[in-house]
Amino acid sequence: MRRLIETAKKLRAQGVLGMNQRNVDFIMRYNRRKFYPRVDDKMLTKKLCVDAGIPTSRLVATASHLFELPRLVERMHETPRFALKPARGAMGNGIVVIKGRDDQGRFVRAGGSTMTGGDIRYHAATILSGLYSLAGNADVAMVEEMLTVHPTLRAISTDGVPDIRVIVFLGVPVMSMIRLPTTESRGRANLHQGAIGAGIDLATGLTVHAVMRNQPRTHHPDSGESVIGREIPDFARVLEIATRAADETELGYVGADVVIDAELGPVILELNARPGLAVQIANHAGLATRLRRVEALRGGVRSLDERLALGRDIAREHPTFSRALVEAST
Amino acid sequence: MTRPALLAGSVCIVVSALIVAFKVVVLQVPLVPSDPGGLWHVELSATLRGHGENASIRFILPASDHAQLVYDEHSAADRLAWFTRRHETGRIGGFQGVVDGTHRVVYGFRVKVGDAGQKPPVVKTLADDERRLLLAPTAAFPSEAREVREVMEALALPEDDAPDVRIRALHAFVTHEISTTEENGGSDALITLSQREGGAMGKAKALVALARAAGIPSRLVHGLMLEEGKAPAPTPFVESFVDGHFLPMSPIGAFFGARPAGLVVLYEGEDALVATSGLDAYDLRFRAERQRLNQAEVAAMMVPASSFWSALSLYRLPLAAQHSLKLLLLFPLGALVLSIMRNLVGLTTFGTFLPLLLAFALRGSGFLRGLTLIGGVIFIAVMSRIVLERLRLLIVPRLSVLLSILVLLITALAIVGGTFGIRDFFAGLLFPIVIMTMLVERASVTLVEEGTREALRVTAYTVVIAALIYPVLTSEVLGDVVFGFPELIVAVIGVLILIGGYSGYRLMELTRFASLAEPASSSEHAR
Numbered sequence: 001m002r003r004l005i006e007t008a009k010k011l012r013a014q015g016v017l018g019m020n021q022r023n024v025d026f027i028m029r030y031n032r033r034k035f036y037p038r039v040d041d042k043m044l045t046k047k048l049c050v051d052a053g054i055p056t057s058r059l060v061a062t063a064s065h066l067f068e069l070p071r072l073v074e075r076m077h078e079t080p081r082f083a084l085k086p087a088r089g090a091m092g093n094g095i096v097v098i099k100g101r102d103d104q105g106r107f108v109r110a111g112g113s114t115m116t117g118g119d120i121r122y123h124a125a126t127i128l129s130g131l132y133s134l135a136g137n138a139d140v141a142m143v144e145e146m147l148t149v150h151p152t153l154r155a156i157s158t159d160g161v162p163d164i165r166v167i168v169f170l171g172v173p174v175m176s177m178i179r180l181p182t183t184e185s186r187g188r189a190n191l192h193q194g195a196i197g198a199g200i201d202l203a204t205g206l207t208v209h210a211v212m213r214n215q216p217r218t219h220h221p222d223s224g225e226s227v228i229g230r231e232i233p234d235f236a237r238v239l240e241i242a243t244r245a246a247d248e249t250e251l252g253y254v255g256a257d258v259v260i261d262a263e264l265g266p267v268i269l270e271l272n273a274r275p276g277l278a279v280q281i282a283n284h285a286g287l288a289t290r291l292r293r294v295e296a297l298r299g300g301v302r303s304l305d306e307r308l309a310l311g312r313d314i315a316r317e318h319p320t321f322s323r324a325l326v327e328a329s330t
Numbered sequence: 331m332t333r334p335a336l337l338a339g340s341v342c343i344v345v346s347a348l349i350v351a352f353k354v355v356v357l358q359v360p361l362v363p364s365d366p367g368g369l370w371h372v373e374l375s376a377t378l379r380g381h382g383e384n385a386s387i388r389f390i391l392p393a394s395d396h397a398q399l400v401y402d403e404h405s406a407a408d409r410l411a412w413f414t415r416r417h418e419t420g421r422i423g424g425f426q427g428v429v430d431g432t433h434r435v436v437y438g439f440r441v442k443v444g445d446a447g448q449k450p451p452v453v454k455t456l457a458d459d460e461r462r463l464l465l466a467p468t469a470a471f472p473s474e475a476r477e478v479r480e481v482m483e484a485l486a487l488p489e490d491d492a493p494d495v496r497i498r499a500l501h502a503f504v505t506h507e508i509s510t511t512e513e514n515g516g517s518d519a520l521i522t523l524s525q526r527e528g529g530a531m532g533k534a535k536a537l538v539a540l541a542r543a544a545g546i547p548s549r550l551v552h553g554l555m556l557e558e559g560k561a562p563a564p565t566p567f568v569e570s571f572v573d574g575h576f577l578p579m580s581p582i583g584a585f586f587g588a589r590p591a592g593l594v595v596l597y598e599g600e601d602a603l604v605a606t607s608g609l610d611a612y613d614l615r616f617r618a619e620r621q622r623l624n625q626a627e628v629a630a631m632m633v634p635a636s637s638f639w640s641a642l643s644l645y646r647l648p649l650a651a652q653h654s655l656k657l658l659l660l661f662p663l664g665a666l667v668l669s670i671m672r673n674l675v676g677l678t679t680f681g682t683f684l685p686l687l688l689a690f691a692l693r694g695s696g697f698l699r700g701l702t703l704i705g706g707v708i709f710i711a712v713m714s715r716i717v718l719e720r721l722r723l724l725i726v727p728r729l730s731v732l733l734s735i736l737v738l739l740i741t742a743l744a745i746v747g748g749t750f751g752i753r754d755f756f757a758g759l760l761f762p763i764v765i766m767t768m769l770v771e772r773a774s775v776t777l778v779e780e781g782t783r784e785a786l787r788v789t790a791y792t793v794v795i796a797a798l799i800y801p802v803l804t805s806e807v808l809g810d811v812v813f814g815f816p817e818l819i820v821a822v823i824g825v826l827i828l829i830g831g832y833s834g835y836r837l838m839e840l841t842r843f844a845s846l847a848e849p850a851s852s853s854e855h856a857r
Contacts, residue, residue, distance in 0.1 A: 007840045010847035018843075020673060021833040024331070066724070093779045122722040129725030131775060192780060214842070277839075280846060 015289030015318075016280055022253075026291060030170065030252025031273050038249045039271040042087045043140055048248045054241050055267040057259070058145040062087075064138075066125060072143060073121045076107075081146035084120065086127040086139045092190050094132030096123055097146060097160065110160045110187035147269075148262040152233050156180050156196075158222040160187030163269055164200070164238055164258045165279055167287065168246035170298055173239045173311040174290040176200045177282035178207065178232060183222050191278050196220065198227050199283030202315035205235030209284040216284075238266045239308055245271055247304075255279075290314050335831035342824025349817040357634035362810040364631075368445065368591060369621040370556050373438040376604070377613045378410075380429030385608030387435070388424030390417065390597035396451045397444035397589050407435040419599060429609060440621060441594055443556065449588055450575045456547060464547030464571065470519065470535055470600035471550070473542035477523040482543055493546050493572045497579075500544060501568075504537040505583035533581035534566040535600075547571040549598050551578070554616060556592040562616040565593060632814050644813055652813070657803070659812040662822045664689060664799040669829050671798065676836030677791040680769055680776075685795035689803050697800050701793065704766075707739045711770040712777070733767045 011018075017026075038044050049056045060082055061075040062068075076082060076098070085095040097110040098120075106114040115123070126132075127141040147161050156162070160181030167175045177199050181187045184194030191197045196217055198210035210217045210227045218228050232238065242256035245268045255275025260266050280287050293314050302310070353359045376387060391414065394400045405412040410427035425435045456464070467473040485503060487496050509527040519535035522528030528536065534550055541548035548570040555563040567585075569576040579586045589595075596603070606612060623631070629645040640646070644655060664686045671677050671685075679685055692700035714735050718728060777785040802808060812818050835843075 004837070004840055007844060007847050008835050011835060011840070011843055014846055016835075016843050016846050018833070018835040018839050019676065020836060024831060024833040093775060118722070125722075125724065131725060131771065192784065214845070216845070277843075281843065284846060286846060 011286070015286030015292075017277055017287040017291070019277060021288065022277060026169070026253045027274060031254075032251070035250050036273050039251065039254065039273045040088055041140075042085065042089075042142060042270055045245075045249075045268070045271050049245055049268050052244065052248050054245050054248070055264055057083075057147055057261070057264075057267050057269065060143040060145055062140055062142045063124060063128065064140045066128060069121055069124055069128075069141075072124055072141060073117055076120060076143055077117065079143065079145060083144050083146050084124060084127070085142055085144070086132040087142055088130075088133040088137075088139050089127075090132070091192075092188065094123075094127055096120065097187065099146065099159075110181075112159070147259045147264070147267065150233050150260040150262050152231070153178075153180075153260065155223050155225040156220045156227050156230065158183050158187065158220075160185075160189060161259055163189045164232065164242075164260070164266075165275065166239060166242035166256045166258060167275055167279060168243050168254045168256055169291050169294050170252050171243060171247055171302070171304075172294045172307045172314070173202060173243050174294060174314060175279050175283055175285070175287055176202055176239070177279045180220065180227065182212070182220070184212075191276075191282075196227055197278055197282035198230070199279070199285065200232055200235065202239065203312045205232045206230065207232070209282065211281050214281055233260055234266055236308075239311065240304070241266055241268055243304065243308060243311075249273075285318060289318055293317070331828070331831035331833060335827055339824045339827035339831065342827065343821045344824075346817050346819075346821035346824065349820075350815050353634060353639065353815065357636055357639055359632060359634050359814060362807055362814065363623065363628040368443040369440070369623070370443065370594070371438060371440050371619045371621050372554065372556070372562065372594065373436055373617045375434065375436045375615050375617065378425075378429050378433045378435065378606075378609055379431065379611045380433075380609050382428060382430040383608045384426070385429040385606070386424050386426035387604055387606045387609065387612060388422055389437075389604040390419065390599075390601070391421040391423045391437075392439065392441070392594065392596050393420050395595065397448045398594055399442040400439050401442075402440040403438070405435070405437045408433045410435055412437075420597065443592055443594055444589075445591055450569075450578065452574045453571075453576070454574050456571055461547050461571075464549055465542050465545065467539075467542065468600060471539040471542055471548075472520060473539045475520055475539070477520045478539050478543050481523055481540060487544065493570075494577075496544050497541060497546055497570050497572055497577065500537060500540045501579050501581075501586060504533050504540065504581050508533055508536065510582050530582050531566045534568050537568045537579075537581050541568070541570050549576075550600060551598045552596045552603065553589075554594045554596055554618070555590075556594060556618045558620050562618040564616075569598070644816060656809045656813045659816055659819065660803050660805075660809055661686065661690075662819050662826075663802050663808060663812065666822050666825060666829075667799045667802055668795060669826055671795045673829055673832065674836060676838030677795060678788055679792040679795055680772055680788055684769060685792050686799055688792065688796035689799035692796065692800055693803055697797065701796075703743055707736065707743065708766070708770060708773065710739055711736055711766075712774055715770055715774050729767055729771065732770055736767060736770070 038048055043062065046056050046059060060079050061072050063072040076084065080101075081099050083095060083097045086093075089095065096115070098107045098115075099110050100108045102108050102114055106116055107120055108114055124141040127139055130137045130139045133139040149157050149161050153162055157180050162178055162180045164176060164178045166173050177197050179189035179191060180196040180198060181189050182194055182196060186193065189195050191211075191213075194213055196210055196212045198207040200206065201208045207228055207230045212221065219226050238258045238260065242258055245256050246254040249271060251273055253273070253275075255272040257269040257272070258266050259269045277287070294310070297310065354361065374389070378385070378387060391403070392398075392400050405423070405425075407425045407427075410425040410429070410433055412423070412425055414421055414423040416422075423437060465473075467475075472478065481503070485499065487499055491499075507526065508522060510533065511527055511529050516522050516525065516528040517531035517535070518528075519532065519539045522532035522536045523539075538548045538550050548568055551567050551569050553565040553567055555565040557563075565580075565584075567578055567580050569578050571577075577587060578589050584590065585593075604612075604614065629643075632645045633640045633643045644652060647655065665683075668683070668686055672679065688704070691704065695703065711732060715732055718731060721728075723731070773785060773789070776788060
């Protein structure tokens with residue numbers, strides 16, 4: 001018991017944010033319920049971004065009703081690489097990523113398994129029925145062109161596209177990590193399933209710390225490449241579109257997921273009003289201190305550039321140990 | 331925590347505590363209807379056989395005294411009439427009529443037996459004739475017989491000893507120097523004394539004879555020892571008049587000075603329990619059963635005297651309503667456990683209230699047995715769903731098929747359960763079955779999307795929380811307390827508000843973020 005209290009005190013001193021505090025002090029206080037659909041519904045998010053000129057992945061087709069499914073499947077057949085996803089899915093559930101066709105013309109999923117046209121149509125029907133949606137209500141199936149892994153990230157991503165999570169609080173990016181798919185995660189950028197989470201220093205755009213299943217990691221398990229000290233391409237642009245997208249939602253506390261496409265550059269993948277806390281473990285740093293800093297500086301609307309600069313400043317004020325390590329090794 | 335939340339939570343708790351305190355202290359409502367204890371229903375049944383003559387069987391009826399309250403007498407007889415009449419030492423009851431062949435008669439009463447250690451009341455002095463009666467040598471207590479005299483001489487009690495010292499010495503002699511034989515041992519005072527062994531009855535009579543010889547007024551009392559799960563045991567004992575009261579003592583050393591708990595006094599004197607006339611044969615049997623308060627008595631105990639508060643008492647509701655309300659009032663307590671486990675400990679579960687419903691469903695069946703059954707049902711259902719998946723059905727019909735499969739499984743279980751003697755199990759399951767269907771869907775999605783490990787983890791947490799809620803939903807004490815004091819739910823709301831406003835770490839997060847407590851060292855980065 002004493003040890004637990006001891007740990008709690010240390011975590012508090014390190015500014016680690018807990019689930020209860022996230023909910024009570026940040027989500028409930030700064031995220032108004034009426035704006036939730038803007039992030040919970042990927043169709044709405046996409047519209048919001050397109051209207052504001054923020055790049056997103058290309059939408060191939062959507063279906064809201066069963067009778068639209070044949071057309072949707074037709075479009076999938078025409079698209080070489082795509083992702084089929086529920087518009088209101090939670091935690092990446094229900095997403096099918098198709099990376100090609102096998103010699104019999106079946107769809108090949110990221111991770112290697114195959115699906116026939118019938119399989120994929122059935123999956124789309126399941127999406128429409130709302131099995132994967134947050135509230136279990138009828139949903140929309142959307143097909144997006146699959147994004148391509150940026151060449152500099154190819155060596156540290158197995159069988160899937162890495163994405164970058166940026167926590168944006170009151171218009172200021174405060175913490176970020178890149179999620180790198182592994183064989184174990186079956187090509188998914190999902191930390192629960194064994195993807196690597198690597199914290200990114202907002203000031204430099206370099207990865208500073210990495211974990212896999214909550215254990216520190218320095219190298220990618222599949223390629224053996226180092227995952228520490230990697231420069232994230234176009235990172236300034238990543239932070240910019242993440243912050244602009246968060247602005248559009250009018251939510252105070254947002255997790256923006258950005259993918260760096262080989263051709264399109266950084267695009268918004270989706271937004272989240274209840275972003276998880278694993279970003280802290282990936283960065284080996286607490287969120288609460290940074291959030292409190294931003295909270296204290298609120299007041300006076302700042303320009304986008306000022307806010308981006310503030311995010312970098314705050315990150316510099318609270319360096320993780322690893323920057324020293326990175327600097328020493330480079 | 332926000333100030334309003336802290337305030338609202340505290341106000342709820344304080345208001346609830348004040349109402350409870352008022353009811354307990356001022357209105358004197360007990361927290362739970364106390365089990366009075368020592369409440370018994372005793373029956374004496376007799377089978378009589380005769381050959382068509384007028385016959386009767388009669389016995390001395392038990393009476394209330396300082397340590398027992400006899401009430402609710404009743405009798406039942408087959409073709410015979412029940413009668414009672416007064417008698418010098420109390421009341422006599424019996425059955426009479428023409429006994430032809432065998433007849434069964436029953437006499438019963440309810441008795442509240444006092445707690446152990448209740449001292450007999452002080453009588454000060456005995457009336458002269460009663461004193462004479464209790465000192466006189468009789469056939470059963472031959473205090474002037476040679477055997478008695480010899481014992482008294484051998485003991486050589488000093489003349490000037492106080493009566494209580496002498497009775498102790500006599501009691502010690504009878505309990506320790508005379509060995510006790512089994513139930514059917516000797517029942518005569520003199521045989522017991524000369525053989526130095528005897529049954530409880532023989533030893534009791536010997537003690538009475540010795541006490542009378544020593545000049546201490548004494549009598550034989552016929553008691554019945556009541557113990558839960560045992561047949562009532564006839565227990566003769568002795569009462570001697572010492573220092574202004576009748577001192578009860580067991581001739582076999584079971585008690586001295588006060589009657590033990592569960593001892594009912596039937597009658598006193600040297601007569602046999604029953605007297606008969608005109609019968610060819612008869613057979614007697616005592617039965618006793620522990621009694622609980624009936625609903626009306628519980629209500630009388632729990633409803634406050636004040637007319638305003640008694641109007642609010644749930645004990646005034648019809649019994650059926652009371653039964654379901656008692657369970658319903660336990661749900662907030664279950665939800666409290668759930669909130670603690672989710673928000674303070676940090677366990678994730680399938681569905682928000684599923685652990686609560688699970689615990690509810692398991693009430694009728696017992697936890698482990700029910701869990702095995704539900705686990706089996708869910709397992710088969712998840713398997714069926716995987717098979718069903720291949721048919722590629724639309725979701726509502728598919729869920730309905732799943733629901734039907736669940737119903738079939740539970741029906742099959744009803745047949746199996748019947749053989750295992752589980753009856754209430756299914757009543758508990760009927761309600762959450764639709765939720766179980768959804769659970770099967772969600773569990774299947776978790777299984778496919780997040781892997782077996784995650785599905786098993788969440789299942790384990792769900793079961794753990796259900797296991798913690800289960801004792802809450804099945805606790806009779808908690809049920810009685812919230813039923814008597816439904817205002818406690820307001821306190822539960824208060825605690826829930828406080829938990830809802832708690833922004834500290836969850837217990838599980840201390841493990842999850844443990845690495846963040848220390849600044850990482852470069853050695854951690856070893857691959």
